[in-house]
Amino acid sequence: MIQHSSTPRIGPGSLFVIAAPSGAGKTTLTRMALAQNPHLALSISTTTRPPRPGEQDGVHYHFVSVETFKQMQAVGEFLESAEVHGNFYGTTRSGIEALLREDRDVILEIDWQGAQQIRQIYPESVGVFIVPPSFAALEQRLQGRGQDSADVIARRVANAREELQHLDEFPYVIINENLDEALAELLAVFAAARVRLDNQIQRTQSLMASYLNRS
Numbered sequence: 001m002i003q004h005s006s007t008p009r010i011g012p013g014s015l016f017v018i019a020a021p022s023g024a025g026k027t028t029l030t031r032m033a034l035a036q037n038p039h040l041a042l043s044i045s046t047t048t049r050p051p052r053p054g055e056q057d058g059v060h061y062h063f064v065s066v067e068t069f070k071q072m073q074a075v076g077e078f079l080e081s082a083e084v085h086g087n088f089y090g091t092t093r094s095g096i097e098a099l100l101r102e103d104r105d106v107i108l109e110i111d112w113q114g115a116q117q118i119r120q121i122y123p124e125s126v127g128v129f130i131v132p133p134s135f136a137a138l139e140q141r142l143q144g145r146g147q148d149s150a151d152v153i154a155r156r157v158a159n160a161r162e163e164l165q166h167l168d169e170f171p172y173v174i175i176n177e178n179l180d181e182a183l184a185e186l187l188a189v190f191a192a193a194r195v196r197l198d199n200q201i202q203r204t205q206s207l208m209a210s211y212l213n214r215s
């Protein structure tokens with residue numbers, strides 16, 4: 001058995017934490033990346049937020065009541081959880097670890113508070129922060145998405161200033177101005193993580209061992 005990293009490993013897959021202020025284009029970019037990269041899998045969060053038009057339970061989120069969320073929290077079902085924009089959100093442990101063991105690269109679309117919790121548990125996780133080219137662009141995108149009321153948009157723009165304070169906690173920062181360029185950058189981060197030495201050693205133990213020829 002080749003020992004390379006001393007950090008706890010779940011499997012050869014990488015865990016990506018993607019954060020962004022609401023409206024920066026995180027959902028758009030991750031959906032496009034998922035369509036192009038078959039190694040990727042998206043973690044579906046649990047939330048107490050009501051579904052937006054077109055959102056489906058079990059597809060976009062697991063939508064639950066505050067009471068159910070608190071019960072799940074109490075029995076330790078969440079790997080991380082946080083209150084964001086007045087609603088609760090959390091990532092369940094089940095599913096993620098199974099996907100990593102299956103050599104899938106798992107994306108968590110979570111806020112900075114959740115990202116801090118994940119960084120503690122999985123120091124090898126890869127953080128990506130997506131930012132808009134300006135506050136004006138962010139507001140325009142939230143309005144253009146047409147899914148939130150004016151007061152919700154105002155709240156999200158105000159919260160974006162707080163979220164952006166945490167961008168330097170992430171090793172990768174993508175400015176989503178031109179969508180194609182931002183997508184290429186995101187795909188490059190995913191591709192680079194996949195071929196990290198630690199991951200390759202886990203994935204191809206015997207091949208690497210045969211090349212390294214260590215006794």
Ligand code: ADP
Binds near residue numbers: 024025027029176179
């Ligand atoms: P988030 O998931 O970060 O809240 P979305 O992916 O829902 O953001 O994007 C918000 C809105 O901005 C959507 O209407 C989306 O089509 C649009 N959008 C995303 N990226 C760009 C871009 N590079 N240029 C212009 N509009 C964009």
Ligand code: 5GP
Binds near residue numbers: 019090091109112
């Ligand atoms: P939205 O309601 O627009 O889908 O998401 C609002 C915010 O909640 C976004 O910043 C998103 O990243 C965050 N979020 C979504 N799921 C989770 C989660 O499971 N955990 C945490 N901590 N934040 C989440």
